[in-house]
Amino acid sequence: EIVLTQSPATLSLSPGERATLSCRAGRSVTRYLNWYQQKPGQAPRLLIYEAFKRATGVPSRFSGRGSGTDFTLIITSLEPEDFALYYCQQRTSWPTFGQGTKLEI
Amino acid sequence: EGQLVQSGGGLIQPGGSLRLSCAAYGFSVTNSFMGWVRQAPEKGLEWVGDLYNNGDTYYIESVKGRFTISRDNSKNTLFLQMSNLRVEDTAVYFCAKETTWHYDVWGQGTAVIVSS
Numbered sequence: 493e494i495v496l497t498q499s500p501a502t503l504s505l506s507p508g509e510r511a512t513l514s515c516r517a518g519r520s521v522t523r524y525l526n527w528y529q530q531k532p533g534q535a536p537r538l539l540i541y542e543a544f545k546r547a548t549g550v551p552s553r554f555s556g557r558g559s560g561t562d563f564t565l566i567i568t569s570l571e572p573e574d575f576a577l578y579y580c581q582q583r584t585s586w587p588t589f590g591q592g593t594k595l596e597i
Numbered sequence: 598e599g600q601l602v603q604s605g606g607g608l609i610q611p612g613g614s615l616r617l618s619c620a621a622y623g624f625s626v627t628n629s630f631m632g633w634v635r636q637a638p639e640k641g642l643e644w645v646g647d648l649y650n651n652g653d654t655y656y657i658e659s660v661k662g663r664f665t666i667s668r669d670n671s672k673n674t675l676f677l678q679m680s681n682l683r684v685e686d687t688a689v690y691f692c693a694k695e696t697t698w699h700y701d702v703w704g705q706g707t708a709v710i711v712s713s
Contacts, residue, residue: 526699528642535691535706536634536642541699548598548701579642583698586655587632587644 494518494582498590506597511567513593515580520560524583527556527565530592531576539578540565567595599623599702601675601692606707613682613711619675619692619704627670630695633677635688636706643688647695648675660686682711 495518505511515525523543528536538547540556543563553568567574575597580590605617619631633645646656648666656664665678675692689708693700 524698528700530642535703536700537703538699538701541697541701547699581642581699586657587634587647589642589644591641 494521494585494588496580496582496588496590498578498580498593500593501591502594502596504596505570507570507572509570511565511570511574511595513565513567513578513595515558515563515565515590517561517563517582521582521584523559525556525558525563526581526583527554528579528581529574529576530579536579570595572597599694601694601702601704603690603692603704603707606690606709608710608712609682610713611682611684611711614678614680615682615709616679617677617690617692617707617709619677621673621675621694624694624702626668626673626675631666631668631675632693632695632700633666634691634693634700635686636691637685637688640688645677645690679709682709684711687711 497516499514525543527540530536544556555566557564578593600622602620609615632647646666648654654666663681667676689706691706692704694702
């Protein structure tokens with residue numbers, strides 16, 4: 493099992509600021525790292541796949557980078573609707589998810 | 598891209614059985630990789646298992662022998678049959694379509710509560 497560690501657990505920012513979320517894998521996942529956003533009572537929503545590819549309909553303020561074991565999700569100029577939970581997920585082997593980062597105001 | 602609509606779930610006693618359904622619209626379950634992901638109360642996401650288009654199934658260790666993923670091609674529906682349920686299986690269960698190693702379409706989720 494590939495363990496994914498997300499940091500920070502909670503990120504407190506204000507609208508208009510830049511958010512940087514980190515995901516570290518216990519061993520290389522090459523580029524097979526995905527990012528999801530989840531709001532209370534809702535299903536996860538795919539944001540980024542294969543480390544940096546933006547999913548359909550995802551605003552350009554969301555971007556992903558990284559490869560191997562270290563990955564970053566960047567949200568430039570936060571909008572009020574961006575405050576949510578964010579999970580990374582690897583798919584090099586059986587899927588595992590990080591424990592999540594809560595982005596709060 | 599499609600849509601997944603879930604049904605089933607509810608309150609069940611430990612040791613009981615339950616079947617979750619996930620109806621697909623806009624794409625074929627038969628031709629897709631499909632999966633189930635669960636989320637225990639106030640916890641993160643946990644992969645439960647996958648059903649590939651070739652019929653192969655894969656499960657997380659803790660549900661092997663108790664959970665079965667299947668599909669009905671005529672109804673374009675995915676199922677999760679859960680038996681010998683444990684308290685620790687309590688969670689919201691999501692079905693999802695997997696496209697080249699990422700889950701791009703998700704069901705709305707259905708709650709399963711295992712309690713006496």
